[in-house]
Amino acid sequence: MGLVKRVGFIGLGLMGKPMARNLMRAGYSLTVHNRSRAAVDELVSDGATSAGSPKAVAEQVEVVITCLPDSPDVELVVLGPGGILEGGRPGLTVIDMSTIAPAVAVRLADELAKRNIRWLDAPVSGGDVGAQQATLSIMVGGDVAVFQDCLALFQAMGKNIVHVGGNGAGQVTKVCNQIVAAGTMAAMAEALVLAAKAGADVSRVIEAIRGGAARCWALEVRAPQILRRELAPGFKAHMQYKDLNIVLDAGKTYQVPLPVTGTVRELYTAMMAAGRGELDTSAVVTVLEDLARVQVRGKEDNIT
Amino acid sequence: MGLVKRVGFIGLGLMGKPMARNLMRAGYSLTVHNRSRAAVDELVSDGATSAGSPKAVAEQVEVVITCLPDSPDVELVVLGPGGILEGGRPGLTVIDMSTIAPAVAVRLADELAKRNIRWLDAPVSGGDVGAQQATLSIMVGGDVAVFQDCLALFQAMGKNIVHVGGNGAGQVTKVCNQIVAAGTMAAMAEALVLAAKAGADVSRVIEAIRGGAARCWALEVRAPQILRRELAPGFKAHMQYKDLNIVLDAGKTYQVPLPVTGTVRELYTAMMAAGRGELDTSAVVTVLEDLARVQVRGKEDNIT
Numbered sequence: 001m002g003l004v005k006r007v008g009f010i011g012l013g014l015m016g017k018p019m020a021r022n023l024m025r026a027g028y029s030l031t032v033h034n035r036s037r038a039a040v041d042e043l044v045s046d047g048a049t050s051a052g053s054p055k056a057v058a059e060q061v062e063v064v065i066t067c068l069p070d071s072p073d074v075e076l077v078v079l080g081p082g083g084i085l086e087g088g089r090p091g092l093t094v095i096d097m098s099t100i101a102p103a104v105a106v107r108l109a110d111e112l113a114k115r116n117i118r119w120l121d122a123p124v125s126g127g128d129v130g131a132q133q134a135t136l137s138i139m140v141g142g143d144v145a146v147f148q149d150c151l152a153l154f155q156a157m158g159k160n161i162v163h164v165g166g167n168g169a170g171q172v173t174k175v176c177n178q179i180v181a182a183g184t185m186a187a188m189a190e191a192l193v194l195a196a197k198a199g200a201d202v203s204r205v206i207e208a209i210r211g212g213a214a215r216c217w218a219l220e221v222r223a224p225q226i227l228r229r230e231l232a233p234g235f236k237a238h239m240q241y242k243d244l245n246i247v248l249d250a251g252k253t254y255q256v257p258l259p260v261t262g263t264v265r266e267l268y269t270a271m272m273a274a275g276r277g278e279l280d281t282s283a284v285v286t287v288l289e290d291l292a293r294v295q296v297r298g299k300e301d302n303i304t
Numbered sequence: 305m306g307l308v309k310r311v312g313f314i315g316l317g318l319m320g321k322p323m324a325r326n327l328m329r330a331g332y333s334l335t336v337h338n339r340s341r342a343a344v345d346e347l348v349s350d351g352a353t354s355a356g357s358p359k360a361v362a363e364q365v366e367v368v369i370t371c372l373p374d375s376p377d378v379e380l381v382v383l384g385p386g387g388i389l390e391g392g393r394p395g396l397t398v399i400d401m402s403t404i405a406p407a408v409a410v411r412l413a414d415e416l417a418k419r420n421i422r423w424l425d426a427p428v429s430g431g432d433v434g435a436q437q438a439t440l441s442i443m444v445g446g447d448v449a450v451f452q453d454c455l456a457l458f459q460a461m462g463k464n465i466v467h468v469g470g471n472g473a474g475q476v477t478k479v480c481n482q483i484v485a486a487g488t489m490a491a492m493a494e495a496l497v498l499a500a501k502a503g504a505d506v507s508r509v510i511e512a513i514r515g516g517a518a519r520c521w522a523l524e525v526r527a528p529q530i531l532r533r534e535l536a537p538g539f540k541a542h543m544q545y546k547d548l549n550i551v552l553d554a555g556k557t558y559q560v561p562l563p564v565t566g567t568v569r570e571l572y573t574a575m576m577a578a579g580r581g582e583l584d585t586s587a588v589v590t591v592l593e594d595l596a597r598v599q600v601r602g603k604e605d606n607i608t
Contacts, residue, residue: 102502125516139512162512165505172502173509176495180488180518186564187487191480194551197558198406198476201469205477208443208466212429213539214484216520235517247498254501256596260490263567292560 004093004153005029008057008064009048010077010084011098012039015124016067018131019097019157023065024048026156033057054078058087063150064094070242071100078108090116093146095153097138099123099178101246102171103253105141109167118146119167123174124158125181127235135159139177141169175250178243179261181217182281186264188218189285192226197294203227222282227298231283238277241268308397308457309333312361312368313352314381314388315402316343319428320371322435323401323461327369328352330460337361358382362391367454368398374546375404382412394420397450399457401442403427403482405550406475407557409445413471422450423471427478428462429485431539439463443481445473479554482547483565485521486585490568492522493589496530501598507531526586531602535587542581545572 005028009020012034020043024030030048033056034040044050051057054077058064064084068074074096078084084094094112096105096119109119120142130136136158140147147163154161164173191214195205206227210219225231244265251258270287271277279286289295309332313324316338324347328334334352337360338344348354355361358381362368368388372378378400382388388398398416400409400423413423424446434440440462444451451467458465468477495518499509507528514523529535548569555562574591575581583590593599 125513125518137512137516160512160515162508164508164512165503168502169504172499172504173512175502176499176504176509177513177516177518179495179498180491180513180520180523181516183491183494183564184484184488184518184520187484187491187568190487190560190562190565191483194483194554194558194560194562195476195480197560198472198479198554199469200473200476200480204466204468205480208441208464208468208477209429209481209484211464212441212481212485213521214429214481214488216484216488217517219484250498250502254498254596256494256498256501256598257592258494258498259567259571260487260564261494263563264491267563288561292558294560 003149004062006031006061007153008032008051008061009067010034010054010057010064011067012043013067014128015131017043018128019067020048021046022134022157023153028156031057031060053082054084055082055087058084058092062093063153064092066094066096066098068098071104074098074100074108075104079111085112085115085117088115088117093118093120093150095120095122095150097122097124099174099243099246100171101249101253102168102175105171106168109142118143120146120150121168121170122154123170125174125177126158130158139164139170139173141165141171142167172250175247178240178247179258182240182244182264183260184216184218185222185281186267186284188216188223189282189288192223192285192296193288193292193294196296197292202296203298218282226282226285226296231279234280234282236277237268237271237279237281237283240281241272241277244268307453308366310335310365311457312336312355312365313371314338314358314361314368315371316347317371318432319435321347322432323371324352325350326438326461327457332460335361335364357386358388359386359391362388362396366397367457368396370398370400370402372402375408378402378404378412379408383415389416389419389421392419392421397422397424397454399424399426399454401426401428403478403547403550404475405553405557406472406479409475410472413446422447424450424454425472425474426458427474429478429481430462434462443468443474443477445469445475446471476554479551482544482551483562486544486548486568487564488520488522489526489585490571490588492520492527493586493592496527496589496600497592497596497598500600501596506600507602522586530586530589530600535583537582538584538586540581541572541575541583541585541587544585545576545581548572
């Protein structure tokens with residue numbers, strides 16, 4: 001624990017709730033707020049204080065953390081009626097750990113700066129397991145002095161904590177992370193479906209290629225799970241779809257054509273159309289299986 | 305060394321020449337043939353025997369290895385006038401280590417089987433460095449008994465040697481390898497260009513994302529080289545373009561739609577259009593840089 005003692009946490013979802021718990025375990029005094037009541041009650045029974053609005057949270061703490069689904073949610077909680085801006089005194093720090101559009105992060109930082117409220121954008125990767133085990137990767141954008149003041153907080157929630165640049169840089173980094181994570185996932189899925197339909201032993205194909213230039217997390221971790229037909233999340237496809245839309249919005253903002261990621265996004269659009277948003281991101285393989293009329297399975301004897 | 309003593313090697317290019325050398329070092333008696341004379345003379349001065357045609361090679365050895373650019377080259381050398389089929393006695397083994405269409409590999413195996421000539425398709429990955437250092441990954445399709453007879457040969461040229469299935473399975477595996485290798489490369493390139501144009505410190509972005517779900521060989525090995533502007537091969541873009549065309553032909557043969565790989569192939573079409581085929585595959589980043597009107601560089605201070 002550093003100098004910060006009183007922390008507010010807004011957004012107690014799949015990620016936020018375990019992250020808030022880890023802060024309490026590390027000794028922080030926590031004030032929480034959430035749209036739905038159940039998660040609040042849980043944390044209050046663990047010793048947290050409940051506040052009726054983001055404004056009320058901001059009035060009681062030194063640092064407010066937000067962990068919300070998308071850009072409009074964070075905008076509302078920060079700038080909206082009863083929001084953080086209304087309750088925040090000069091010197092307050094707002095850390096947004098949601099994944100939102102980089103341009104929105106920069107705008108929020110600018111608005112808060114007018115009232116001398118400090119900002120960090122600090123999106124995470126590592127999924128709900130990483131949130132529970134405090135092993136999240138945290139990509140932080142914002143003033144380096146603010147980052148230093150909040151480092152102990154991050155260390156209570158994650159492991160690979162990198163300050164990547166000024167306001168928005170954390171979100172840009174998350175965008176880059178999702179480009180590569182989703183791209184490798186989709187390429188891995190295409191390879192598995194091709195192997196399966198060509199009659200190859202898919203498990204041996206994975207074994208043969210995973211050590212070389214095709215080496216990637218998707219092939220090492222998710223491909224064997226696909227062979228076992230374990231398609232439960234993990235990281236949900238509809239959240240990846242949301243993130244890929246943020247990626248392509250960033251491409252529009254910064255004027256960067258992203259032809260591969262655009263195609264990958266359409267595969268996740270197909271996941272949504274098929275009603276498979278609650279499955280793991282790796283279940284994008286099912287869209288390709290449908291297109292090719294084949295199912296990837298574990299063991300086959302020979303090639304046709 | 306196993307039972308095989310006399311080996312023929314056809315195709316002494318960037319890959320074939322060092323592979324043939326490693327066989328000689330391992331004690332095999334080598335007979336070589338190549339379209340251009342210089343590489344033949346080099347190996348002859350090292351102790352190899354020269355033969356005037358693929359047929360003449362086949363007449364003198366127990367195993368013929370081919371290592372040629374593309375499917376038509378292998379078809380010509382095996383089935384054409386003065387080809388292996390004309391010179392090969394029953395019991396000869398042909399190992400094609402080129403990357404060619406899986407369907408062509410299966411057809412050649414079938415043609416050779418009619419004369420009791422044995423077949424393995426054994427494409428490699430690992431580039432010219434892997435060929436020189438005998439650290440190639442070798443993906444072998446064909447009869448398992450033939451594979452066992454030739455294992456010592458493979459061990460003289462590579463390290464990760466996997467028998468993946470029957471005739472054609474080696475080429476199917478190489479196709480899968482290229483889908484993932486090229487897909488991760490293109491996704492990595494899109495991420496770097498986005499990061500650069502958004503004003504991020506690209507080296508910190510790489511550091512922040514390379515440990516999680518975005519982890520891949522392209523990000524670990526090639527991204528830092530891009531920052532240092534080292535775009536020399538490695539593995540040439542025009543060879544990756546050739547391989548991606550084989551991938552999409554395989555998609556046509558097996559009726560597997562490959563939307564992501566199709567888009568990736570078009571980026572390599574753009575590499576060819578720009579006259580950049582001699583650069584490394586990672587130089588595909590330059591196509592995206594051109595589109596986005598930005599150059600990826602090593603160090604920036606801040607995000608805009």
